[in-house]
Amino acid sequence: MDFITNYILKNPxxxxxxxxxxxxxxxxxxxxxxxxxxxxxxxxxxxxxxxVNMLTGTISPINTAMQTHMGxxxxxxxxxxxxxxxxxxxxxxxxxxxxxIHLLIARFTPVKTIFLTGHMLxxxxxxxxxxxxxxxxxxxxLIGFSAILSASYWSFAPWVMRKYVWAATEDESxxxxxxxGVLSLLSGFVAKHLGNKKHSTEDIKVPEGLSFFxxxxxxxxxxxxxxxxxxxxxxxxxxxxxxxxxxxxxxxxLNFGAGLLILLYGVRLLINQIVPAFQGISEKVVPGxxxxxxxxxxxxxxxxxxIIGFLVAMITSTILVIIANMTxxxxxxxxxxxxxxxxxxxxxxxxxxxxxGMRGAIIGTSVASILMIVLVGFSAALFNxxxxxxxxxxxxxxxxxxxxxxRFLGNxxxxx
Amino acid sequence: xxxxxxxxxxVGSSMVLKMTLQKVVKQIGLDxxxxxxxxxxxxxxxxxxxxxxxxxxxxxxxxxxGPVFTVKKYMDTEEVxxxxxxxxxxxxx
Numbered sequence: 001m002d003f004i005t006n007y008i009l010k011n012p013x014x015x016x017x018x019x020x021x022x023x024x025x026x027x028x029x030x031x032x033x034x035x036x037x038x039x040x041x042x043x044x045x046x047x048x049x050x051x052v053n054m055l056t057g058t059i060s061p062i063n064t065a066m067q068t069h070m071g072x073x074x075x076x077x078x079x080x081x082x083x084x085x086x087x088x089x090x091x092x093x094x095x096x097x098x099x100x101i102h103l104l105i106a107r108f109t110p111v112k113t114i115f116l117t118g119h120m121l122x123x124x125x126x127x128x129x130x131x132x133x134x135x136x137x138x139x140x141x142l143i144g145f146s147a148i149l150s151a152s153y154w155s156f157a158p159w160v161m162r163k164y165v166w167a168a169t170e171d172e173s174x175x176x177x178x179x180x181g182v183l184s185l186l187s188g189f190v191a192k193h194l195g196n197k198k199h200s201t202e203d204i205k206v207p208e209g210l211s212f213f214x215x216x217x218x219x220x221x222x223x224x225x226x227x228x229x230x231x232x233x234x235x236x237x238x239x240x241x242x243x244x245x246x247x248x249x250x251x252x253x254l255n256f257g258a259g260l261l262i263l264l265y266g267v268r269l270l271i272n273q274i275v276p277a278f279q280g281i282s283e284k285v286v287p288g289x290x291x292x293x294x295x296x297x298x299x300x301x302x303x304x305x306x307i308i309g310f311l312v313a314m315i316t317s318t319i320l321v322i323i324a325n326m327t328x329x330x331x332x333x334x335x336x337x338x339x340x341x342x343x344x345x346x347x348x349x350x351x352x353x354x355x356x357g358m359r360g361a362i363i364g365t366s367v368a369s370i371l372m373i374v375l376v377g378f379s380a381a382l383f384n385x386x387x388x389x390x391x392x393x394x395x396x397x398x399x400x401x402x403x404x405x406x407r408f409l410g411n412x413x414x415x416x
Numbered sequence: 417x418x419x420x421x422x423x424x425x426x427v428g429s430s431m432v433l434k435m436t437l438q439k440v441v442k443q444i445g446l447d448x449x450x451x452x453x454x455x456x457x458x459x460x461x462x463x464x465x466x467x468x469x470x471x472x473x474x475x476x477x478x479x480x481x482g483p484v485f486t487v488k489k490y491m492d493t494e495e496v497x498x499x500x501x502x503x504x505x506x507x508x509x
Contacts, residue, residue: 119427174491215456216424264454267427276435291491294428296469300488303471343425
């Protein structure tokens with residue numbers, strides 16, 4: 001037992017490999033497939049960690065430089081890198097047990113959701129475990145608590161959004177399982193009341209020149225380059241002695257874009273082993289359940305709304321980021337939220353368009369992007385011992401919200 | 417034969433498309449290897465055919481040599497089958 005807790009649980013690649021192996025044995029795959037799948041899942045986890053480290057490695061110097069510049073003592077202890085190394089196993093187990101609970105909810109309650117957005121099957125337990133760790137939970141309680149919270153997210157969030165999604169797609173065969181949830185709900189609500197269905201975003205022609213936004217690694221690299229330049233001008237501590245700010249920023253931008261690509265590749269390797277197995281099981285156990293898919297599926301239905309939503313969110317949120325940073329509102333330096341603005345606010349724009357046409361999409365998304373900044377600011381501050389840099393890149397959405405819920409509930413449990 | 421399912425992030429919807437493609441390929445008894453990936457990686461990955469959304473079509477078709485087919489409903493086996501058969505018919509010619 002000691003061997004398991006000390007060596008396997010603290011070795012995420014090995015643990016995830018074993019989970020994938022179990023899944024494939026249950027599916028009665030051939031010996032060759034089991035070997036291949038097991039190792040692929042383990043490689044995936046190793047690569048994913050490397051990608052996260054590259055991303056957070058470009059974000060944390062920015063924060064450290066600003067904090068040093070303002071004379072704030074920099075927090076020591078767990079950081080993004082050490083968090084995954086120490087708790088990756090707990091995240092894996094929370095995902096595994098969470099999936100079982102999620103299937104049970106679909107089988108025995110009217111909420112028949114099967115959450116198939118692969119990477120979110122990993123990231124939800126990830127932030128929830130981090131929230132639990134921040135609240136002082138550990139061991140089996142941490143894992144059980146995170147499994148239950150993750151499962152309830154996967155089951156209920158797509159279900160709550162279903163009416164708005166179906167209004168946009170005019171198709172009731174699937175749901176959206178993606179952390180755009182709370183932002184989409186707000187956008188849909190606002191758009192319904194303030195929008196005007198007469199004018200659609202899809203009537204206008206969006207210039208082709210804007211299409212490079214769709215490649216998030218490129219947009220991300222550009223934005224990180226600019227952010228580094230600006231922070232470096234304010235806080236010269238960013239660049240190590242003898243370095244050149246311009247070249248430092250170029251390297252940071254490249255590392256960020258490359259980190260995103262590596263992260264994606266790792267997630268793909270890992271999740272490709274788990275999602276098909278999970279879908280196979282769920283088709284047998286819960287026939288007729290509604291699958292919940294990744295948000296870009298929505299983008300197909302209103303591609304113009306996505307680009308307009310991204311621009312609206314990027315502009316609104318960047319202005320708010322600048323204000324929040326100047327006033328040190330959250331005690332942590334926010335960086336422009338490229339990824340959340342594209343995926344989560346893009347989804348919010350499609351939902352807004354479905355409820356209130358072009359005006360609905362624009363007003364809905366701008367209100368949603370205000371919420372995005374509030375969420376990322378508060379959650380980044382709460383996660384200052386664990387995944388703060390990660391949340392600054394990927395938060396501002398349901399991940400932030402559920403991380404905060406986890407932290408809050410964890411505090412209640414910790415008091416027991 | 418290698419088929420590639422492509423979406424912007426390369427992990428979510430393209431995965432769903434891949435699973436549908438696999439079902440269809442099995443149905444019609446085709447021998448094909450299917451992978452899913454993000455847009456940037458797809459542009460650097462040779463394949464016999466690419467499947468993606470309307471939204472990414474022009475971007476992708478400008479950057480790859482193989483034919484690109486669009487799918488609106490990623491889990492709709494009928495639509496995916498139609499597109500795949502279109503590709504197979506074009507290849508015959």
